[in-house]
Amino acid sequence: MVHAHTFDGRLHVACNATVPGVAAAWATASAAALHAAVAAVADGSVGTLGELWAVAAAAAEAAGATEKPVAC
Amino acid sequence: MAGASAGAGEADASTPTVLLPTAAAGLPSDAGPARAGDPPPTGRIEGVFWALSAPSTDALCRACRSAGGTVQGALTVADWITRAAVTRTPLPVLAAATVPVNCRPHVVPPLAADACVCGSAAATVGGTLAADTPVGAAVRAVTTAVRAAVPRQPADWLWRLLHAPASLPAATLMDSSVGVSPVAPAYGGGALVVGDVLFFRVGGGDAGGGGGDDGPRAHV
Numbered sequence: 001m002v003h004a005h006t007f008d009g010r011l012h013v014a015c016n017a018t019v020p021g022v023a024a025a026w027a028t029a030s031a032a033a034l035h036a037a038v039a040a041v042a043d044g045s046v047g048t049l050g051e052l053w054a055v056a057a058a059a060a061e062a063a064g065a066t067e068k069p070v071a072c
Numbered sequence: 073m074a075g076a077s078a079g080a081g082e083a084d085a086s087t088p089t090v091l092l093p094t095a096a097a098g099l100p101s102d103a104g105p106a107r108a109g110d111p112p113p114t115g116r117i118e119g120v121f122w123a124l125s126a127p128s129t130d131a132l133c134r135a136c137r138s139a140g141g142t143v144q145g146a147l148t149v150a151d152w153i154t155r156a157a158v159t160r161t162p163l164p165v166l167a168a169a170t171v172p173v174n175c176r177p178h179v180v181p182p183l184a185a186d187a188c189v190c191g192s193a194a195a196t197v198g199g200t201l202a203a204d205t206p207v208g209a210a211v212r213a214v215t216t217a218v219r220a221a222v223p224r225q226p227a228d229w230l231w232r233l234l235h236a237p238a239s240l241p242a243a244t245l246m247d248s249s250v251g252v253s254p255v256a257p258a259y260g261g262g263a264l265v266v267g268d269v270l271f272f273r274v275g276g277g278d279a280g281g282g283g284g285d286d287g288p289r290a291h292v
Contacts, residue, residue, distance in 0.1 A: 009126040011143065026158070031120035033158050037150040041207055042124060042132035049153055049163060049210055050203030056150075056157035065158055 013038070029065035033057070136215075139208030144171060145215035152201055168198030171218060 015031040036059035040046045046055055124132060136146050152167040197217040201210065 009129060011124040011129040011132060013122055013147075015120045015122075027120050030154060030158050031122060034150055034154040035122045037154050037157075038132065038147065039124065039128060041146050041150060041211070042128045042135060044131075044135060046207055048203060049149070049201050049205045049207060052150070052153045052207055053157045053163055053203070056154045057160070060154075060158040 011038070026065060029060045029063040032063035033060035033065070035059070135208075136211055139211050141208070141211035141215040142218075144218065145211040145213075148197070148214045149201075149207065149210045156201065163201055163203040165201050166198065167201055171197060171214075 013031075013034065015027065015034060033056040037052055037056040040052060040055045046052045132143060132146060136143050148169050148171055151169065152165075155161075155167070156163060156165050197214055199210070199213055199217070
């Protein structure tokens with residue numbers, strides 16, 4: 001579940017991810033992965049969805065995604 | 073998108089929280105696949121928040137426009153890819169999402185340009201994500217799909233929502249306008265967006281999500 005909106009010239013995103021029963025670590029990792037993916041689209045550093053996948057996966061891993069996954 | 077109804081707040085400003093009914097918290101797309109016999113989830117939903125810088129936001133807008141798409145399309149694609157990546161699901165995958173739509177053109181009387189009702193209605197879009205698909209093409213495809221879906225959505229319910237009595241539960245919505253909200257008619261005293269929080273005035277009392285208010289709150 002993702003809420004996104006813009007104000008003050010910035011894109012703000014809220015990931016309501018930590019539903020009961022889901023590890024908070026996954027919420028953080030998913031949010032970090034989404035952040036990295038959106039940033040990559042913004043800066044044009046990725047050309048294909050495969051490359052975008054790799055960016056998101058790396059960010060999730062760096063953020064400690066180690067448990068049952070959940071998308072935010 | 074979650075309808076936000078909640079009780080007194082206890083969260084600090086850095087970790088906004090929304091208390092949601094069990095049914096809302098149990099959406100399969102967020103909680104993972106439900107298993108037969110599982111009790112419904114209960115408890116508090118907490119959010120994880122981040123923001124792009126202003127230059128990055130501007131760059132994102134320009135990238136989306138140059139691709140013939142929208143920021144919403146980019147977010148949808150990024151969300152799909154993120155879901156695949158964090159689950160280590162290789163591409164291609166078939167993905168779907170329910171996304172908010174801009175209902176301004178579909179509301180009578182028309183809403184001002186600074187009144188945004190994106191999130192007040194939804195369109196369901198989907199597609200196949202292949203590894204070699206250009207990001208821009210995927211963003212454009214989502215945007216095109218949303219635009220195609222909107223005319224099929226009944227918009228009159230939104231009009232009813234905006235003029236509903238204040239006893240109406242907090243709606244599923246997102247409001248990206250600062251200082252102006254189309255839900256004002258529904259809440260009498262008006263609503264005010266401050267930062268990322270939409271403040272309602274319900275039943276004569278202030279209700280907000282940004283501080284220590286005792287009333288109901290809504291995070292948008």
